[in-house]
Amino acid sequence: MKISQLVEVLEGKVVCGEQFLDKEVQYGFASDLMSDVLTLDSDKLVLITGLNNLQTIRTAEMADIECVIFVRNKKVLPPMIEIACEHEMVLVECRFSMFNAVARLSTAGLKPVY
Amino acid sequence: MKFKYEIEGGNFSKAGNASSEVKKILKQLNVPPPIIKRLVVALYEGEVNVVAHAWNGCIYVEIEPERIDVKIEDKGPGIPDIEQAMQEGFSTASQAVREMGFGAGMGLPNMKKNADQLNISSKVGKGTIVELVIFLNGKR
Ligand SMILES: Nc1ncnc2c1ncn2[C@@H]1O[C@H](COP(=O)(O)OP(=O)(O)OP(=O)(O)O)[C@@H](O)[C@H]1O
Numbered sequence: 001m002k003i004s005q006l007v008e009v010l011e012g013k014v015v016c017g018e019q020f021l022d023k024e025v026q027y028g029f030a031s032d033l034m035s036d037v038l039t040l041d042s043d044k045l046v047l048i049t050g051l052n053n054l055q056t057i058r059t060a061e062m063a064d065i066e067c068v069i070f071v072r073n074k075k076v077l078p079p080m081i082e083i084a085c086e087h088e089m090v091l092v093e094c095r096f097s098m099f100n101a102v103a104r105l106s107t108a109g110l111k112p113v114y
Numbered sequence: 115m116k117f118k119y120e121i122e123g124g125n126f127s128k129a130g131n132a133s134s135e136v137k138k139i140l141k142q143l144n145v146p147p148p149i150i151k152r153l154v155v156a157l158y159e160g161e162v163n164v165v166a167h168a169w170n171g172c173i174y175v176e177i178e179p180e181r182i183d184v185k186i187e188d189k190g191p192g193i194p195d196i197e198q199a200m201q202e203g204f205s206t207a208s209q210a211v212r213e214m215g216f217g218a219g220m221g222l223p224n225m226k227k228n229a230d231q232l233n234i235s236s237k238v239g240k241g242t243i244v245e246l247v248i249f250l251n252g253k254r
């Protein structure tokens with residue numbers, strides 16, 4: 001699916017990377033623990049997290065993750081946007097709980113990694 | 115080519131800066147992306163370990179045509195039982211570290227998975243040295 005579709009089902013707000021909404025994503029991984037994220041090697045992965053700090057962005061950078069969804073109404077902070085823009089990531093804020101967001105994404109066709 | 119970076123223990127706002135710099139360099143050198151990912155994931159885990167568990171440290175990276183050598187040396191509490199620390203899920207991370215998104219006990223096992231060679235030595239109360247090698251010609 002395209003990132004734009006995912007933003008739609010989450011009724012999300014794109015805070016960075018507006019120009020990359022046509023990129024394709026295939027897998028989703030939901031976690032607030034970054035070392036678990038760093039064990040994955042899937043491409044076209046979306047990270048769904050409630051952790052809104054710089055390490056979330058650094059983790060996405062190291063793991064080549066191009067799209068991060070922040071659930072539970074967590075706000076993306078300015079230093080995060082700066083690094084995310086530099087690495088051409090899409091950051092999306094979403095007011096739903098992790099469970100709700102993940103259920104919607106799964107219904108929309110995003111696949112689990114394992 | 116040799117590079118050196120300093121790491122401040124406890125400072126999560128800077129954690130990952132060194133790994134990010136190394137990633138930029140490897141991209142410029144046209145190292146294949148899967149190798150870059152393995153190296154920077156292992157390096158970042160090592161960098162975060164210094165921030166999370168030690169007082170301060172240094173990262174040394176040496177890039178040669180066939181291999182990349184990384185040494186992460188810190189002053190800190192050291193690791194009393196390295197075999198135990200290498201097990202998936204083992205973590206002594208503080209509550210503050212967990213709130214930063216770390217403390218799954220996956221860092222060291224993941225470094226082992228991504229590196230072609232990993233060597234850890236540690237002295238309790240003094241510090242830890244983590245050395246890892248990744249080969250660039252597919253020789254694993
Ligand atoms: N540089 C270090 N200095 C002192 N202790 C360390 C160091 N690196 C790792 N350790 C010890 O080894 C344990 C396991 O490390 P590991 O990186 O696997 O997990 P973690 O850092 O606790 O959590 P995670 O990496 O999953 O976020 C740590 O909890 C800590 O007790």
Ligand SMILES: [Mg+2]
Binds near residue numbers: 035159162220222
């Ligand atoms: Mg760790």
